[in-house]
Amino acid sequence: MALKKKPVTGMRDVLPMEMQIRDFMMNQIKETYRSFGFSSIETPCVEHIENLTSKQGGDNEKLIFKILKRGEKLNVEAATTEDEVVDSGLRYDLTLPLSRYYANNAANLPSPFKALQMGSVWRADRPQKGRFRQFVQCDIDILGDATNFAEIELILATTTALSRICPEKTFTVRINDRNILKGMAAYCGFPEDSYDQVFIILDKMDKIGLSGVQEELLEAGFDASSVEKYKELLETIGKDADAVKNLGSTLAEVMPQSVTEGLAHIMETVAGVSATDIGLEFDPTLVRGMSYYTGTIFEVAMEGFGGSVGGGGRYDEMIGKFTGKPTPACGFSIGFERLVSILMEEGFSIPGQKNKKAYLFEKGVDSTVLAQLMARAMEERKNGVQVLVAQMNKNKKFQKEQLMKEGYEEFEEFYKDTLKY
Amino acid sequence: MALKKKPVTGMRDVLPMEMQIRDFMMNQIKETYRSFGFSSIETPCVEHIENLTSKQGGDNEKLIFKILKRGEKLNVEAATTEDEVVDSGLRYDLTLPLSRYYANNAANLPSPFKALQMGSVWRADRPQKGRFRQFVQCDIDILGDATNFAEIELILATTTALSRICPEKTFTVRINDRNILKGMAAYCGFPEDSYDQVFIILDKMDKIGLSGVQEELLEAGFDASSVEKYKELLETIGKDADAVKNLGSTLAEVMPQSVTEGLAHIMETVAGVSATDIGLEFDPTLVRGMSYYTGTIFEVAMEGFGGSVGGGGRYDEMIGKFTGKPTPACGFSIGFERLVSILMEEGFSIPGQKNKKAYLFEKGVDSTVLAQLMARAMEERKNGVQVLVAQMNKNKKFQKEQLMKEGYEEFEEFYKDTLKY
Numbered sequence: 001m002a003l004k005k006k007p008v009t010g011m012r013d014v015l016p017m018e019m020q021i022r023d024f025m026m027n028q029i030k031e032t033y034r035s036f037g038f039s040s041i042e043t044p045c046v047e048h049i050e051n052l053t054s055k056q057g058g059d060n061e062k063l064i065f066k067i068l069k070r071g072e073k074l075n076v077e078a079a080t081t082e083d084e085v086v087d088s089g090l091r092y093d094l095t096l097p098l099s100r101y102y103a104n105n106a107a108n109l110p111s112p113f114k115a116l117q118m119g120s121v122w123r124a125d126r127p128q129k130g131r132f133r134q135f136v137q138c139d140i141d142i143l144g145d146a147t148n149f150a151e152i153e154l155i156l157a158t159t160t161a162l163s164r165i166c167p168e169k170t171f172t173v174r175i176n177d178r179n180i181l182k183g184m185a186a187y188c189g190f191p192e193d194s195y196d197q198v199f200i201i202l203d204k205m206d207k208i209g210l211s212g213v214q215e216e217l218l219e220a221g222f223d224a225s226s227v228e229k230y231k232e233l234l235e236t237i238g239k240d241a242d243a244v245k246n247l248g249s250t251l252a253e254v255m256p257q258s259v260t261e262g263l264a265h266i267m268e269t270v271a272g273v274s275a276t277d278i279g280l281e282f283d284p285t286l287v288r289g290m291s292y293y294t295g296t297i298f299e300v301a302m303e304g305f306g307g308s309v310g311g312g313g314r315y316d317e318m319i320g321k322f323t324g325k326p327t328p329a330c331g332f333s334i335g336f337e338r339l340v341s342i343l344m345e346e347g348f349s350i351p352g353q354k355n356k357k358a359y360l361f362e363k364g365v366d367s368t369v370l371a372q373l374m375a376r377a378m379e380e381r382k383n384g385v386q387v388l389v390a391q392m393n394k395n396k397k398f399q400k401e402q403l404m405k406e407g408y409e410e411f412e413e414f415y416k417d418t419l420k421y
Numbered sequence: 422m423a424l425k426k427k428p429v430t431g432m433r434d435v436l437p438m439e440m441q442i443r444d445f446m447m448n449q450i451k452e453t454y455r456s457f458g459f460s461s462i463e464t465p466c467v468e469h470i471e472n473l474t475s476k477q478g479g480d481n482e483k484l485i486f487k488i489l490k491r492g493e494k495l496n497v498e499a500a501t502t503e504d505e506v507v508d509s510g511l512r513y514d515l516t517l518p519l520s521r522y523y524a525n526n527a528a529n530l531p532s533p534f535k536a537l538q539m540g541s542v543w544r545a546d547r548p549q550k551g552r553f554r555q556f557v558q559c560d561i562d563i564l565g566d567a568t569n570f571a572e573i574e575l576i577l578a579t580t581t582a583l584s585r586i587c588p589e590k591t592f593t594v595r596i597n598d599r600n601i602l603k604g605m606a607a608y609c610g611f612p613e614d615s616y617d618q619v620f621i622i623l624d625k626m627d628k629i630g631l632s633g634v635q636e637e638l639l640e641a642g643f644d645a646s647s648v649e650k651y652k653e654l655l656e657t658i659g660k661d662a663d664a665v666k667n668l669g670s671t672l673a674e675v676m677p678q679s680v681t682e683g684l685a686h687i688m689e690t691v692a693g694v695s696a697t698d699i700g701l702e703f704d705p706t707l708v709r710g711m712s713y714y715t716g717t718i719f720e721v722a723m724e725g726f727g728g729s730v731g732g733g734g735r736y737d738e739m740i741g742k743f744t745g746k747p748t749p750a751c752g753f754s755i756g757f758e759r760l761v762s763i764l765m766e767e768g769f770s771i772p773g774q775k776n777k778k779a780y781l782f783e784k785g786v787d788s789t790v791l792a793q794l795m796a797r798a799m800e801e802r803k804n805g806v807q808v809l810v811a812q813m814n815k816n817k818k819f820q821k822e823q824l825m826k827e828g829y830e831e832f833e834e835f836y837k838d839t840l841k842y
């Protein structure tokens with residue numbers, strides 16, 4: 001079989017320039033999260049097929065890269081279905097493996113447990129621009145804390161990390177609660193079994209606006225008075241903690257007021273932490289797709305860019321499915337790949353990077369001279385300077401141009417027949 | 422299907438304590454290699470099955486985790502062989518993907534290209550203590566440099582990285598050349614088609630000693646005079662650059678002297694770089710398994726620990742198989758997982774780590790107090806202190822003990838009914 005030069009469909013090679021940005025971002029994020037007391041952990045990239053297909057992952061479960069059984073366990077000839085030939089697959093997110101990890105290791109972990117994960121996940125999505133089948137996710141989660149202090153810490157940590165990467169940008173966190181979404185739908189009289197349909201339409205607000213949402217709800221056959229009531233409610237709610245409290249009074253007949261009080265408490269506390277400069281808005285139209293969310297949901301947007309650069313929420317029921325014992329959990333994920341593309345497009349240059357030097361030596365320099373040269377390079381490297389030592393190419397001019405593209409700014413040349421060295 | 426708590430067979434969850442050491446090591450290695458002008462790159466974890474089974478990987482090709490085709494391309498019922506149902510697999514090393522990467526991207530890369538890779542690889546090995554089916558490899562490679570300056574840089578960079586991680590340890594690099602191995606076998610009169618068999622026996626020197634090697638060679642039916650000549654040669658060669666040169670004169674009739682001159686040049690230059698303190702020894706019994714090596718081979722050992730903590734060599738023929746154009750290449754790999762276990766066993770503590778503080782607040786503290794508390798934590802975090810803020814558990818004593826295990830040394834407590842805050 002002939003060798004193939006291109007990566008497999010939908011995956012890609014990362015070139016040095018982009019890799020510098022990725023490494024920089026990873027370091028900034030890890031350092032920030034560590035300063036908040038989050039602990040790095042890692043799970044295998046390969047998970048049991050039973051866990052991956054347990055209906056926790058919604059549509060992602062259709063996109064799993066499945067791994068073939070090995071040895072005696074595999075009998076392709078006799079097999080008639082996929083299930084018979086696979087025993088595992090590549091993880092499609094970091095949340096399901098985290099739940100398994102916590103179930104497996106809780107006895108050796110502090111409670112509550114603040115976890116930090118950065119790693120690749122795989123989804124066999126239809127290849128399209130800017131979307132790849134292997135990509136990095138970057139999650140923090142607090143497990144075992146039912147109070148909304150977990151949400152507060154997650155919001156502060158995530159926005160601090162983002163601000164460290166892009167200090168000149170403004171970030172806005174939009175926040176909502178699954179129970180408020182449901183409460184509003186109940187209050188307006190939508191039938192309970194059609195909530196998901198209502199939310200899918202509501203989720204398009206960004207693109208089609210409130211009147212578009214109204215139209216689609218009517219087209220979908222919902223009661224006109226419900227749609228009208230919903231529209232009025234959405235139009236009149238404000239964005240701050242007081243708005244959330246007022247909404248609580250309105251929805252008191254269909255929903256416990258503790259939900260809105262909790263959300264207002266989160267917003268007040270985050271706003272009160274003067275050390276940060278975060279825009280935090282209540283957004284009653286925020287839906288978020290993952291079916292496992294049970295309470296608070298959030299999304300973060302960056303000034304000047306559509307869509308989100310992160311999101312998350314509370315999922316109090318997933319870990320219990322592994323352990324049989326309910327364990328509250330809440331997580332926030334940074335849209336790592338989205339941020340990388342934004343920074344690449346903007347021609348981001350890494351702050352505080354030291355000069356890069358290149359020493360070019362002529363072919364045939366003898367061992368002693370070369371050794372002296374390298375000893376000097378080693379000294380500079382010790383002081384944090386990046387020093388490339390390379391033999392001079394025949395076309396020195398082109399070599400230097402290439403190196404300048406890689407960020408080398410200073411050059412020193414060493415010849416064998418001069419006393420320069 | 423029931424959910425499974427344990428990781429898949431042969432893979433493992435990494436707990437926070439070990440993860441700290443892993444993160445520390447990765448940073449030290451990356452920083453060191455960058456200072457030598459190596460560029461981080463990344464390839465997908467998934468590779469074409471054609472590349473993975475192209476006979477470059479020796480026995481590792483038997484251990485591939487294979488990935489099932491998807492959609493219309495998959496027909497399990499009609500399939501009778503593995504080949505029909507798979508199209509890709511998880512990479513078993515980083516060298517083969519690097520060769521594909523270079524073939525795919527050479528036009529956008531400097532020449533020579535100094536690559537740095539850290540990433541997971543997978544091998545479906547029989548599970549055993551200390552050996553896992555997913556593990557990290559950490560490679561540097563210089564592509565497009567046929568001179569032995571590549572070897573010199575690789576040795577200096579690798580030993581510098583290792584010394585940064587373990588400053589108190591002494592490292593010794595053993596070095597040999599595939600051509601010297603062959604030259605010695607030819608000189609002693611072993612038949613050419615049995616060299617591999619001779620080298621497999623020679624490779625056991627560490628365990629069975631020279632007399633053991635002699636015995637096994639005789640048992641294998643090799644000519645007694647050849648075995649005797651081989652033994653005498655091995656006994657009398659020294660370990661320094663002069664020994665290599667002398668060997669060159671001895672082997673001049675069966676091998677070009679440029680080979681030994683090249684190796685001596687590497688050794689002299691590395692020794693001459695006074696900024697480092699590396700033990701570098703010629704070892705004519707060093708074999709190394711990978712069939713793709715074509716010239717220099719090396720291995721690095723750490724004082725007080727058997728086996729190697731790294732190794733590599735020159736493989737001038739692999740990239741040409743992708744491009745059709747011969748491209749010299751040389752690489753050195755750090756035994757990342759081996760080093761992690763050594764450090765874990767030794768109770769390694771990360772140097773320069775700042776104090777970790779925990780703020781514990783009583784349940785029911787109001788928003789304003791909590792906000793003040795968190796603002797103070799945010800200030801400390803800005804100054805690089807790691808601050809965990811957590812609600813006090815009912816059993817405060819146990820909570821503190823747990824936190825002390827995680828490295829928290831300072832505690833502050835905040836109560837709702839005192840004016841302490």
